[in-house]
Amino acid sequence: MAELVGQILEVIKFIGRPARKYLKYQRKFTKYVADFKQAQDDLLAKNEDIQRQLDDECGYGKMPKQEVERWLKKVEEKLAHAQHVEVKVSKGKCLFRSSLGKLVDETTQALKEVHAEGHFSGRLVVNDHSIVAVKLPTQNLVGHQVSVRDEIYGYLMGDDVGMIGVCGMGGIGKTTIMKDVYNRLIPEAKFKKLIWITVSRNIDIRSIQKDIVSQLQKELPDHENTIVRAGKLSKMLREMLRKQGRYALILDDVWSSFPLEDIGIVEPTKDNGCKVVLTTRSEEVIRSMGCTKVQVTCLSMHEAIDLFLSKVGQDISENPTLKSSMRLVVGECDGLPLALVTLAACMKGISNPRVWKNAVNELRGYVRNIRDMEDKVFGSLKFSYDRLNTGDQDCFSYCALYPEDHQIEKEEIIQYWMEEGLLDEMGSREAMEDNGHSILEKFEQNSLLERVENSAYVKMHDVFRDMALHIKRKRFMVKAGKQLKELPNEEEWGEDLEKVSLMYNSISAIPQHMKCPKFPKLTTLLLSRNYLREIPESFFEHFPNLKILDLSHNPFESLPSSISALEKLTALLLIGCYYLESLPSVLKLQALKKLRLRGSGIKEIPQGLEMLVNLRYLDLLAMHPILRNPEQMREFNKLEVFEVWFCNMGDWNMYVGQRKRLHKYSILVCPLYRSKDIPSASSKLVLFERIEIIIGDAVILPYDIQQLHLKHCYGARSLNDITLRDAIHLKGCTVEDCFDLESIFSSKCDQLKKLASLTLRNLPDLIVLVGVGESSLSTFSSLKEITLCSSHKIQKLFEADRALHNLEKIEVNYCLQLEEIITEPEGEGMGTNNDSIKYNFPRLTTLILSNLPKLKGICSEMQ
Incomplete structure (x- = not known):
């Protein structure tokens, strides 16, 4: 109605x-x-x-x-x-x-x-400027890992739980789960900052404080004690809470409990809304730190099979003849994700049923008599280790000599392998290094070592490290990074020891008379980065067959004469021993292949050095120029890597005129007061510093030079005043603080076809890169990166031509007169219809321009 x-x-x-x-x-x-x-x-x-x-x-x-x-x-x-x-x-x-x-x-x-x-x-x-963290690389979760992830996430997003402890055995996926949680928290508005810290077995308070502060983009003074640093860190976190909002802190791989206040971490409460999550293998840590426990267990058989099949490759996973063997292999892993992924990588591409049956038999052999789960993990992981040949096994085990969670520099570990004799002699050091990189690649591909974001490093998973040390328990004594203040007890020094690593500790003294017997099997002793001030005379008498001795970065002033009796020694490393002024005679060290004195206080060539005809790697870049007579270098016919300081041009010219072919070198030519940081011999480098370059006098360069650096040099108007005609392999050039330089090249240098990097800093008289009237077409045809800084007279950087098509990065700053980055060649106007001019930079990905007050445009067409 x-x-x-x-x-x-x-x-x-x-x-x-x-x-x-x-x-x-x-x-x-x-x-x-x-x-x-x-x-x-x-x-x-x-x-x-x-x-x-x-x-x-x-x-x-x-x-x-x-x-x-x-x-x-x-x-x-x-x-x-x-x-x-x-x-x-x-x-x-x-x-x-x-x-x-x-x-x-x-x-x-x-x-x-x-x-x-x-x-x-x-x-x-x-x-989106509200981003609170960068996503972490991780893999997809499987099975019950998803429900565990959701449980942790629920606690983090709720208000009732502030401390969360994620518990489970090594390799079970705790870190993988937490990475997924971390990434899911990033877009949430609840937390204004996410902080991820890897703690590891030995809690280092200073290191944790440093990592947290770094992620807050702040700093703490190194000289202050941990208590003061804790107070300052706590203040930083409270200020962040007040100004920005709450944070979540993830402490990964915690092995023992500790008070949060010792670090400076603000305790989570309902009022502040902060959260702390830790992952650990120990339930005791969970209990003592007052955490709500979240247990991570092994995968079910069904989940384990799914994970294994996803990693082993489609061609293998779909092979019907292998299904029963794969199921048995997966069963022996007992649901441990790390073991499953490792075994899958190891068996990838193998379709022979007999190899799979053998794998089952080997795995059963290792697990059969093992009592607890930790040994079962080693049994599963050891299968991958046992598939390596003996030489590769030794190389892999050597990685365990580093501290836990240490980022291992690839070049360094390969050098150790070479001097230890773990790599086959292949005629040259270059070939052996290539072999070493091939072995590392194999380890990475088989999940034995972890890739690090910086490809120059690798990491050893702590479970693998534990396994390797378990295998070598009678032959290795590794207490690296344990914060030791003295040598291990004498009863720990077994007669069967082959390798001892005490690097990264705080050992300041060695007992005058060790009661231990001699160790005839010991070949490696690593004592680098300690606080050793004195080494007893009798110490080296205990190690008659020592091959590798690394005493780098210790403050001792002298070495005992007993070091001269180490006739089997192949590598003596004394890098960064600033207080060491002299060495005992090295005459008897006839087996020595590598001697490094970089950054040491050595003032004279060690007596007998010229007799060491087997030297392949010689580093004389000490704090003082110690090579007085280049004629001494004639005897070193096997030398492949050379690092040295010449204090005058005469010695340099004499050496370069007679030198043999080298695989790598890093050579400084400087009268006095060298720079603190001299690049290591990673390529073929010559650095001229504080040298007067007189026009007309020849400054000779090696024909195979790859890197040329000039610092604080004077006299030269351009680099053409140096003999560049033979530098056909030059890839990088750095010129700094050279006040007379008007151009980099006064004439075109067609031979520099490989020049890829050019760095120019503080060149007050620089007007042009290439002399007027000369084309840069050939000189810069391979150039990928150029950096120009604090050169106030230059007005234009490049002439436009096809030569710049390989450029990937241009960085220019503090050039007060610079008007244009790329300009047309002289005589070519906008109306000339010159089709040869190309403003095309297909590979340019980075352009950084700052503090250029007179800059009018990037190039003429863009003004």
């Missing part, structure tokens, strides 16, 4: 309106409805297009523009209203079409207006 009354009232209202308007809505009602539906469809289509574009552009670190978000919200409102109108139209009657027609027309116009507003210039997204 009420509806009928309302309709009658509508008719009465229209009686008073102009008949023409009434008849229009009545007569053209069908057209209004058609226009309405078309406008509705158009807006829906436009909305879908915008949404698709937004999905494509709105990746990590991006967010929709505010105008886009407002438009999408308006679209949602208008389309919802349109649906309401559509319902009214479907229920309307002919008598009342005039009223509905007016409503439909108004709605149509509103839809068209919103559609017209949906045109945005450029991209639909902007940078």
